[in-house]
Amino acid sequence: MALITQFARLFRADLNGILDCIEEPALLLRQSIREMEEALVDQRRRIRSLEQRQESLAGRVIVLEARVRALDEQLDVCFEAEDDRLARDIVRRRLQAENALKLMGQAGSEVEGELTAIRARFEQDTARLDQMKSQAELLAGSNGSELREESMSASGQSVSDTDVEVAFLREQQRRGCS
Numbered sequence: 001m002a003l004i005t006q007f008a009r010l011f012r013a014d015l016n017g018i019l020d021c022i023e024e025p026a027l028l029l030r031q032s033i034r035e036m037e038e039a040l041v042d043q044r045r046r047i048r049s050l051e052q053r054q055e056s057l058a059g060r061v062i063v064l065e066a067r068v069r070a071l072d073e074q075l076d077v078c079f080e081a082e083d084d085r086l087a088r089d090i091v092r093r094r095l096q097a098e099n100a101l102k103l104m105g106q107a108g109s110e111v112e113g114e115l116t117a118i119r120a121r122f123e124q125d126t127a128r129l130d131q132m133k134s135q136a137e138l139l140a141g142s143n144g145s146e147l148r149e150e151s152m153s154a155s156g157q158s159v160s161d162t163d164v165e166v167a168f169l170r171e172q173q174r175r176g177c178s
Contacts, residue, residue: 026139033136036129043122050115057108064101068094 071094078087 026136029132029136029139033129033132036125036132040122040125040129043118043125046118047115047122050111050118054108054111054115057104057111061101061104061108064097064104067097068101071097 071090074090075087075094078084078090
């Protein structure tokens with residue numbers, strides 16, 4: 001049973017090594033760039049949505065502030081006329097408007113915080129995308145087969161005949177053999 005387990009482990013290792021050699025680093029990087037660009041489009045969309053919500057809240061705050069001022073003026077008239085019943089009704093409406101104003105302020109703060117966070121992330125992701133694009137340009141400048149050979153020799157999977165000959169000649173010189 002142990003022999004079968006060892007054989008299965010060896011087979012999986014060889015298969016993973018082959019798959020690593022097959023993967024094209026430039027293709028993987030281009031796919032990552034596409035995914036990052038899509039994520040940035042989504043982030044831009046979210047930023048625009050939050051900015052619109054922020055403008056909407058600001059407009060509602062202006063309306064509510066005007067309403068509170070108008071209710072204050074109505075209160076002045078009620079107190080001058082000594083109509084307590086009507087004054088209480090207006091005080092109730094002013095309190096409701098002030099509460100709504102507080103809620104709008106809180107919602108505005110939440111939107112501002114979320115907007116700040118997503119803008120910071122957008123800047124970080126944009127910088128990361130620029131870095132990935134420059135890496136892709138470097139990889140595109142190299143021949144794909146050279147990349148595969150380099151990755152294979154770096155992982156110890158394959159050594160070219162030229163590498164063997166050069167290493168052999170160095171060893172001969174080092175040992176003084178002719």
